[in-house]
Amino acid sequence: MISDFLQFLRHFRNGIFYVRGVLLALLLLLSLCMLVFVFAEDMPLGESVYLTLITSLSIGYGDIVPATVFGRVASVVAGIIGVISIGLTVAIATRALSQFAKEKKREEKEPPSD
Numbered sequence: 001m002i003s004d005f006l007q008f009l010r011h012f013r014n015g016i017f018y019v020r021g022v023l024l025a026l027l028l029l030l031s032l033c034m035l036v037f038v039f040a041e042d043m044p045l046g047e048s049v050y051l052t053l054i055t056s057l058s059i060g061y062g063d064i065v066p067a068t069v070f071g072r073v074a075s076v077v078a079g080i081i082g083v084i085s086i087g088l089t090v091a092i093a094t095r096a097l098s099q100f101a102k103e104k105k106r107e108e109k110e111p112p113s114d
Contacts, residue, residue: 007103011096019088026085030056033074033081040070051075056082 016023030052037048043064051064055078066072 008100011099015092033078036074
């Protein structure tokens with residue numbers, strides 16, 4: 001059971017490896033949004049990190065709301081980046097699961113070697 005999960009994680013890691021540049025660019029864009037909140041909204045760093053994460057994960061509690069135009073644009077951008085990041089992660093996980101299932105099926109078909 002644990003070995004199956006570790007095999008899945010290996011496939012997942014390989015998938016992440018291929019799109020690491022895209023994920024890094026998305027992370028940098030989220031960091032830029034966070035800096036916009038710090039400077040345009042005059043927000044403390046901790047609150048800007050919180051707002052960026054809550055917005056990018058599409059949770060949006062509404063307890064911290066941007067007031068400036070730059071802050072609102074950064075919120076929209078963070079939301080779009082979050083949707084793209086989550087979609088990419090789900091696609092990689094789906095592919096990893098598919099590869100794992102194919103590998104598992106192939107192992108079951110092979111006769112045991114002595």
